[in-house]
Amino acid sequence: MEVAATGGHSFMLIGPSVKDMMALARRFKTIYEGDYQIVEDATNSKLYVNGSIPLLIAMMWPCQCGNFTHPKKMCKCTPVQIQHHLGSIPSTILDRTDIHIEVPFLNKEYAAKRIGEPSEDISKRVVIARGKILEWRKKLVPAITGDPDMDKEAGELLKLAILELGISPKAYDKMMRVAMTIAAMDDKGVIEAHHISEAISYRSLDRNLWG
């Protein structure tokens, strides 16, 4: 969420609990000061319009049995049902979201104690990192022409990711934008391999690791 707030990246929440996803989407408001829109039903593409496009938060509803991606409970759906479930996400939403966030199932104790860093602290970091992002955006032009500022190791990892994971040009573009945000947050002048791998980890629906 910090990466999304810093770079202004639209994201999709994926998890077994609608309540937890909603809670996370609302918490986002405290660290992101800007216009954003929550699409509660990812299968409803009608919610998608607007002249001035706000940052979009989409949520993928749980599967039929409700346990898909649940850390402790077994999903009882058939592979066909799961494929259908994943296929129900409109491509317009996939194309518009830069980051896919898997939301863990939070137990009541965790939620009550509100373990984790206070939103205010994250918010302060986000403001500082956004200044660095502006510097990075100036470097976007060379990145588009095929000469991104990245070290050799990052370039090799990227080539491997494209070959092995079959990342589409659209997904590549989103991944690079996210990698730039992460590098800027890390206060680095170039994109390093771990920035690329973190950005790849945020594209779980492209990576098709679910089937």
Ligand SMILES: [Zn+2]
């Ligand atoms: Zn299921």
